[in-house]
Amino acid sequence: MSIFHKLPPSSLVEISPSQIATAQVCMRKLAYYRARVKPLATPINLLFGVCLHWAVEGYLKGFLSKDEIAERFIEKLTKERNGKLVSMSKTKTFEVMEAIGGRLCSQFPAYYDNLGVKPVLIEGAFKMNLGDQVVMNLVIDFVGVLTRPVFGEDGQQLADVGDTVIIDWKTAAMPEGALFARAGFQLTYYWLAVTLACEKLGIKPPKLCGFAAGLKPNIRTEGSKSLQSATWLPIHWVDRTESDVLEAVDFAKVVARRIRNAEYHRAPHMAWNSPCDSNTGRCDFNGVCLEGTLEDLVLTGPSAGLTLAELV
Numbered sequence: 001m002s003i004f005h006k007l008p009p010s011s012l013v014e015i016s017p018s019q020i021a022t023a024q025v026c027m028r029k030l031a032y033y034r035a036r037v038k039p040l041a042t043p044i045n046l047l048f049g050v051c052l053h054w055a056v057e058g059y060l061k062g063f064l065s066k067d068e069i070a071e072r073f074i075e076k077l078t079k080e081r082n083g084k085l086v087s088m089s090k091t092k093t094f095e096v097m098e099a100i101g102g103r104l105c106s107q108f109p110a111y112y113d114n115l116g117v118k119p120v121l122i123e124g125a126f127k128m129n130l131g132d133q134v135v136m137n138l139v140i141d142f143v144g145v146l147t148r149p150v151f152g153e154d155g156q157q158l159a160d161v162g163d164t165v166i167i168d169w170k171t172a173a174m175p176e177g178a179l180f181a182r183a184g185f186q187l188t189y190y191w192l193a194v195t196l197a198c199e200k201l202g203i204k205p206p207k208l209c210g211f212a213a214g215l216k217p218n219i220r221t222e223g224s225k226s227l228q229s230a231t232w233l234p235i236h237w238v239d240r241t242e243s244d245v246l247e248a249v250d251f252a253k254v255v256a257r258r259i260r261n262a263e264y265h266r267a268p269h270m271a272w273n274s275p276c277d278s279n280t281g282r283c284d285f286n287g288v289c290l291e292g293t294l295e296d297l298v299l300t301g302p303s304a305g306l307t308l309a310e311l312v
């Protein structure tokens with residue numbers, strides 16, 4: 001038994017945008033992820049992102065008022081971390097994370113009002129048949145209709161009242177690059193899903209998409225002046241062309257083919273940008289993949305009961 005066994009050539013492969021992003025980094029990492037090999041400790045950044053998403057969703061769905069969103073975020077973060085082994089970031093304490101998240105949450109209602117969008121779907125789950133036995137599962141944070149026009153930096157009108165837009169709420173240590181917003185596959189899959197479902201939803205095909213990013217500054221104490229830079233960034237609005245969509249679908253099929261063929265090669269890349277261990281982080285599977293140890297990992301699902309020899 002191995003997690004690296006081949007699958008029949010016509011087997012159905014279910015995949016998600018985050019698995020596609022992992023496949024772009026390292027296929028071996030994708031193998032561990034799909035086999036549900038998990039780190040024992042939950043990263044604080046993951047908990048933070050989950051709680052912020054929860055607070056934003058609660059506000060948009062009307063469960064949380066604008067006066068309580070920050071406080072409820074902090075309560076949620078406390079609840080989520082209790083009884084869990086949490087791996088902290090190099091510099092930020094829980095108190096710093098609470099201060100950053102609380103600030104982002106209290107700013108969110110005004111930021112959202114300013115976007116000029118009316119929600120159609122909040123956390124909408126899709127299952128999309130891409131053909132060739134490949135199915136993509138995705139959850140789109142926000143699909144909405146514009147209540148006022150959108151203009152680009154040069155003053156050119158990009159979209160009008162009534163046009164459909166797709167937004168992904170993100171927390172980020174730095175603003176995303178223009179190419180990431182314009183070409184990242186995640187938004188392209190969302191674009192395709194909304195295009196296919198727009199008639200049923202009673203909206204126009206998507207006109208713009210973008211990431212709404214809450215910036216997490218690199219601060220060490222909650223009293224730091226730089227806490228002020230914990231703020232929501234303006235959305236860098238972009239679109240997708242038909243060829244963007246074709247490329248993204250094609251890539252999902254390439255990944256599915258590699259999964260069926262068990263092509264899970266390790267991809268340490270180059271010394272200065274290795275995903276295995278770098279200044280910005282260490283791969284969750286570094287221990288099993290490179291050091292030959294299962295310490296700090298839990299084996300669940302298909303990997304439960306496997307030995308080290310079966311995982312390398």
Ligand code: SF4
Pocket residue numbers: 026027028029266267268275276277283284285286289290
């Ligand atoms: S340690 Fe490196 S090669 Fe191994 S799974 Fe992680 S990124 Fe891939």
